[in-house]
Amino acid sequence: DQQVKQNSPSLSVQEGRISILNCDYTNSMFDYFLWYKKYPAEGPTFLISISSIKDKNEDGRFTVFLNKSAKHLSLHIVPSQPGDSAVYFCAASARVYKFYFGSGTKLNVKP
Amino acid sequence: DVKVTQSSRYLVKRTGEKVFLECVQDMDHENMFWYRQDPGLGLRLIYFSYDVKMKEKGDIPEGYSVSREKKERFSLILESASTNQTSMYLCASKIAGTTDTQYFGPGTRLTVL
Numbered sequence: 605d606q607q608v609k610q611n612s613p614s615l616s617v618q619e620g621r622i623s624i625l626n627c628d629y630t631n632s633m634f635d636y637f638l639w640y641k642k643y644p645a646e647g648p649t650f651l652i653s654i655s656s657i658k659d660k661n662e663d664g665r666f667t668v669f670l671n672k673s674a675k676h677l678s679l680h681i682v683p684s685q686p687g688d689s690a691v692y693f694c695a696a697s698a699r700v701y702k703f704y705f706g707s708g709t710k711l712n713v714k715p
Numbered sequence: 716d717v718k719v720t721q722s723s724r725y726l727v728k729r730t731g732e733k734v735f736l737e738c739v740q741d742m743d744h745e746n747m748f749w750y751r752q753d754p755g756l757g758l759r760l761i762y763f764s765y766d767v768k769m770k771e772k773g774d775i776p777e778g779y780s781v782s783r784e785k786k787e788r789f790s791l792i793l794e795s796a797s798t799n800q801t802s803m804y805l806c807a808s809k810i811a812g813t814t815d816t817q818y819f820g821p822g823t824r825l826t827v828l
Contacts, residue, residue: 606756606757608757610757613755638816640819645724645821645822646821646822647719647805647807647818647819647820647821647822648758648805648819649819650816650817650818653816693757693758695758701746701748701763701765701809701811702760702763702773703760703817705750705757705758705759706757707754707755707756707757708757
């Protein structure tokens with residue numbers, strides 16, 4: 605049973621607009637959340653993270669929001685660029701070495 | 716530049732063969748991981764090693780074993796490959812004791828015929 609779910613397999617957005625990627629989790633013990641980006645033929649690379657003591661973390665064009673009561677996090681990309689086209693995975697952890705990953709959302713940013 | 720390398724990008728094996736997947740990291744990380752990635756299922760942890768010669772089962776260890784004789788190298792072994800082990804295998808490493816990011820290798824696409 606997946607503890608981290610990304611219900612949208614794909615998302616298409618126009619360049620310059622906002623991309624919102626969503627992730628839901630079931631385990632209330634998760635206290636650290638990460639987003640990874642994956643290009644074809646490459647391994648995932650770290651994008652941004654958030655601790656459960658926060659509800660928002662920003663890094664340039666990327667912002668992650670955490671709603672603990674809803675067990676939901678989202679990644680906002682503003683403005684979206686064609687180079688952002690990739691598969692995005694969210695991950696959650698309750699222990700420093702055990703991470704649970706979602707199934708990924710493929711983002712396509714159209715020029 | 717940090718680096719995690721995997722011995723093969725593509726591998727084709729026959730059912731029943733013993734398969735070795737090698738992973739090497741140059742960051743002196745204590746923790747190393749093996750995941751498999753399947754469509755609709757994301758990344759699932761097969762095995763984890765928190766230091767040399769130390770290992771722990773992940774969520775799907777059945778049919779796999781691992782070896783960590785040196786800090787920089789973590790091997791995944793399929794004792795008798797089966798078709799349901801056809802998948803993308805990803806190795807990762809990280810610093811021990813923190814939730815710091817894992818660094819991933821490029822993956823090995825294994826096909827078992």
